[in-house]
Amino acid sequence: MKPTKSDLPQGTLDLLILKVVALGPVHGYAIAQRLDQVSRGVVQVPQGSLYPALHRLENRGLLAADWKATETGREAKFYRLTRKGRTQLETEAASWQRLTEAVGLILKLSEGGAK
Amino acid sequence: MKWWHRLWSRKKMEEDLEKELRFHLDHHTADLIAQGLDPEEARRRARFALGGPEQVKEQCRDVRGTRWLDDLLQDLRYGVRMLLKNPGFTAIAAITLALGMGANTAIFSVVNAALLRSLPYRDPDHLVLLHLHRPQEGSSLPLSVDFLAWRDQAKSFEQVAAYGSGTADLTGSGEAERLSVAFVSADLFATLGVAPSMGRAFTPAEDTAGGAPVVILSDSLWRGHFGGDPGIIGRAIALEDKSRTVIGIMPQGFQFPQKSDLWIPLALDPTDELRRMNPSIYNVSDLPSRLNVLARLKPDVTPEAARADMFVILERQRQAFPHAYADARVGVIGLGESLVSNVRLALLVLFGAVTFVLLIACANVANLLLARAAARRKEMAIRAAIGARRWRLARQLLTESLLLSLLGGGAGLLVAKWLIKLLLAMNNGKVARIDEAGLDGRVLGFTCAVVLLTGLIAGLFPALRASRADVSEALKAQDTAGGARPAYAGRSGLRRTLPALMIVEVALALVLLVGAGLMINSFLRVLSVPRGYDPDGVLTLNLEPSLTRYPMRSPQRDAYFREALERIQTLPGVQSAGLGALPLVASWFILPLRIEGRPPSERGKEPTVLLNGASPGYFQTMGMQMRAGRPCSAKDDAAKVAIINETLARRFFPNENPIGYRLLIGKVPTTIVGVVGDTHNSGMDRQVAPQVYNCGQSAQMVARVSPDQNNPAGLASLASAIRKQVSAIDPNEPINQVVPMNEHLSNSLALRRYLMLLLGVFAAVAFVIAAVGIYGVTSYAVSQRTHEIGVRMALGARARDVLRMIIWRGMGLTLAGVALGLTAALAMSRVMKNLLYEVSPTDPATFALITSLFVGVALIASYIPARRATKVDPLQALRQE
Numbered sequence: 003m004k005p006t007k008s009d010l011p012q013g014t015l016d017l018l019i020l021k022v023v024a025l026g027p028v029h030g031y032a033i034a035q036r037l038d039q040v041s042r043g044v045v046q047v048p049q050g051s052l053y054p055a056l057h058r059l060e061n062r063g064l065l066a067a068d069w070k071a072t073e074t075g076r077e078a079k080f081y082r083l084t085r086k087g088r089t090q091l092e093t094e095a096a097s098w099q100r101l102t103e104a105v106g107l108i109l110k111l112s113e114g115g116a117k
Numbered sequence: 118m119k120w121w122h123r124l125w126s127r128k129k130m131e132e133d134l135e136k137e138l139r140f141h142l143d144h145h146t147a148d149l150i151a152q153g154l155d156p157e158e159a160r161r162r163a164r165f166a167l168g169g170p171e172q173v174k175e176q177c178r179d180v181r182g183t184r185w186l187d188d189l190l191q192d193l194r195y196g197v198r199m200l201l202k203n204p205g206f207t208a209i210a211a212i213t214l215a216l217g218m219g220a221n222t223a224i225f226s227v228v229n230a231a232l233l234r235s236l237p238y239r240d241p242d243h244l245v246l247l248h249l250h251r252p253q254e255g256s257s258l259p260l261s262v263d264f265l266a267w268r269d270q271a272k273s274f275e276q277v278a279a280y281g282s283g284t285a286d287l288t289g290s291g292e293a294e295r296l297s298v299a300f301v302s303a304d305l306f307a308t309l310g311v312a313p314s315m316g317r318a319f320t321p322a323e324d325t326a327g328g329a330p331v332v333i334l335s336d337s338l339w340r341g342h343f344g345g346d347p348g349i350i351g352r353a354i355a356l357e358d359k360s361r362t363v364i365g366i367m368p369q370g371f372q373f374p375q376k377s378d379l380w381i382p383l384a385l386d387p388t389d390e391l392r393r394m395n396p397s398i399y400n401v402s403d404l405p406s407r408l409n410v411l412a413r414l415k416p417d418v419t420p421e422a423a424r425a426d427m428f429v430i431l432e433r434q435r436q437a438f439p440h441a442y443a444d445a446r447v448g449v450i451g452l453g454e455s456l457v458s459n460v461r462l463a464l465l466v467l468f469g470a471v472t473f474v475l476l477i478a479c480a481n482v483a484n485l486l487l488a489r490a491a492a493r494r495k496e497m498a499i500r501a502a503i504g505a506r507r508w509r510l511a512r513q514l515l516t517e518s519l520l521l522s523l524l525g526g527g528a529g530l531l532v533a534k535w536l537i538k539l540l541l542a543m544n545n546g547k548v549a550r551i552d553e554a555g556l557d558g559r560v561l562g563f564t565c566a567v568v569l570l571t572g573l574i575a576g577l578f579p580a581l582r583a584s585r586a587d588v589s590e591a592l593k594a595q596d597t598a599g600g601a602r603p604a605y606a607g608r609s610g611l612r613r614t615l616p617a618l619m620i621v622e623v624a625l626a627l628v629l630l631v632g633a634g635l636m637i638n639s640f641l642r643v644l645s646v647p648r649g650y651d652p653d654g655v656l657t658l659n660l661e662p663s664l665t666r667y668p669m670r671s672p673q674r675d676a677y678f679r680e681a682l683e684r685i686q687t688l689p690g691v692q693s694a695g696l697g698a699l700p701l702v703a704s705w706f707i708l709p710l711r712i713e714g715r716p717p718s719e720r721g722k723e724p725t726v727l728l729n730g731a732s733p734g735y736f737q738t739m740g741m742q743m744r745a746g747r748p749c750s751a752k753d754d755a756a757k758v759a760i761i762n763e764t765l766a767r768r769f770f771p772n773e774n775p776i777g778y779r780l781l782i783g784k785v786p787t788t789i790v791g792v793v794g795d796t797h798n799s800g801m802d803r804q805v806a807p808q809v810y811n812c813g814q815s816a817q818m819v820a821r822v823s824p825d826q827n828n829p830a831g832l833a834s835l836a837s838a839i840r841k842q843v844s845a846i847d848p849n850e851p852i853n854q855v856v857p858m859n860e861h862l863s864n865s866l867a868l869r870r871y872l873m874l875l876l877g878v879f880a881a882v883a884f885v886i887a888a889v890g891i892y893g894v895t896s897y898a899v900s901q902r903t904h905e906i907g908v909r910m911a912l913g914a915r916a917r918d919v920l921r922m923i924i925w926r927g928m929g930l931t932l933a934g935v936a937l938g939l940t941a942a943l944a945m946s947r948v949m950k951n952l953l954y955e956v957s958p959t960d961p962a963t964f965a966l967i968t969s970l971f972v973g974v975a976l977i978a979s980y981i982p983a984r985r986a987t988k989v990d991p992l993q994a995l996r997q998e
Contacts, residue, residue: 050172053177057177076143
């Protein structure tokens, strides 16, 4: 598999997608926009790697997709979280939380040491 | 969704993917327009943000998990389309491969049948034949006393069994039928581990002198002659007028010893033989019978250990009978090995040859693929530019070459089927194991492996080279017309690869040609060996009257032979006839030679001679020349006169006239009355042994037909007349076929001839392919250098200079290939040493001839394109820039 061209740490893109989709069925373009908005431009998600990631998650059964009409009346592929996806999101989020906390602690520690 | 599910909905998924990305682009564009960008710019930015749609699609397909299958299907479809688009190319490549693979499969099937397949017996690897070499007798077969000694004293074997074979007439039910009968010791079947399919095997009691007369039938005899009647068990049949009870039927396909119709107990009675072991008399009438001895090694005993064991027994025998065992040596040889030892080398050489042919075919197809890959360079570059990775491109080209190889393999199976039929016809039952060659599972597996390997070998190189295409360079290269500077891969790529392949082709072909040349040279030498007789217009018939009614050396037998001779001599169309030891057919008695009046040799060290009979008229009929003295005449006392052959005269009477000397080989001394020219008895490529003819009769009748009858029709009608005449002597005697002498002669050379023919054909094919290769590479070089040649000619180069330049290049490559090939041939031809006749494996004449042949053809092959180069019009060539 190709490395994602995202600046995000490996694996985080999946987590972010799962989180956005958890808020309700949403199509690819909307996911891209929402990631952009919410992160206030800090997180740069190259749109090119968004779709392979979506398809991968769908293949793994974490996402499901339906074709539905948007408010403009065009058909779009809407992704929603499966039960498996929700569980995955919870574990991933929790482990991310633990990781960042631990990293934060370590960073603090080293600053304390320097003082 | 499972992967196979996705496979079916592939088309739908592609549409969805397209729709999803379009939606994204449209939405983004609309948003950007809403932000105030003009539509054109908005669309451009949206596209840029998403990245190349095709690349995104590729990545999406990648995560599907059916990628390999999608690709494979796509490659296959594409490959089939490419092959169909170039039917000429496809046909040439497939035919080349079909020939290579077909020949390979056919030879492999024979190798498989003869060398690889295990024998249909229990633990065949433990079965060995036991030999006793007695150098003075030129025989490796033990006597029955040897067999009994081994059976009773050897510790290395689980079982030791003996067998011999002969013929017997099945009488009593209509016309007599001559059958092959095997005499076997009771435990032969148990040693082999094969039980009768019906009834039972022999008991030890039946295998004694005076045991109950019993017989076991082969499956084919039982079905063919007795209609497969199961009630045959317990019934009696008449064999040589003696009644024997059928006690069993062997399973279908059981053939041990080869081609036996029925088996009867050996019932050895060694008392006579033991008496003969004493060094008193040793003459024709008392020739001991010889046996084949088969043994099963104990599980942990090696053949070497068994040999040591037998050596101890031999020493004991030597002490008891120093005369009979003077120079004897024991031998243990695997049964499987012994069955094919005479063809093993020939088969391996052939297998090596076909492998070479296939490699050359591979190189040739690789050449074709390379040239085509060059033409498709632009296509590859475009595919690379829109996101195909290198391995992906290589894989597609490999799929194409594998398809080609598969096509060739399929056609190759047809070639193989036909070739196997041909090989079986050539073998003509000589090597029984080869008769079972065919396209079985293992052979098909081998062919599949060959197809795969061939596809990889032929395709890998071109695939790697083509997929390395430099995108920008390939796209920049102008597509010039006329091929003045075609868009070939890299600056050096093809120009280096093609010649390398060509050198290999030339080298391989040269090795094959040298091999074939050595065989042809040997064959010519065998043919030019003086035969010593004139086979043209001679018909032969092997007389084998039943031993029961016409016992050896009985007056009945003599009368039978005499009457046969008289009847044939008076047949219209027959010039002369005789009875004598027919070269290539007769079996001779091997006896120690003593010459009266000369000091006898040490016991057991006497020189040996071959003894047989020749009736008056035999030498004349055969066209054999008397070198001195006279042939037998009707007035001679048959047992008292002898004719010796030239070899005997030369060896034992180097400076004397042998006529008048008396030989002590039979019961009575015989006087030498003549010297006759040498004939080859066991084969034209064998040494002639010293031979003695007495004036008695031998079992082969020869008849020379008159010149006006010496044509196929005349020979055929005389042959049937001869059979009719002989058959009239005793209607109960089955009569053999009448065979023209020329047929015996050609049969004796069959193996050598076929080996030569096959090697010759393989070498010729390789040679043609290599010559075409030289032509192709030179043509290519010319087409590439048209421009340069134009410039040279514009600057004043003459046609001769251009010619020399181009030819020199082609010849340089050829010479490199020839040098490589000669080195390889020198190293490899040694393998063939035992197949050659009076030709050294490094025979300078053959090597020189083949090399000059090759160089000559290479000259022509590069001269033709070179001449074309001189026709280049400088203006035309330069204008194309």
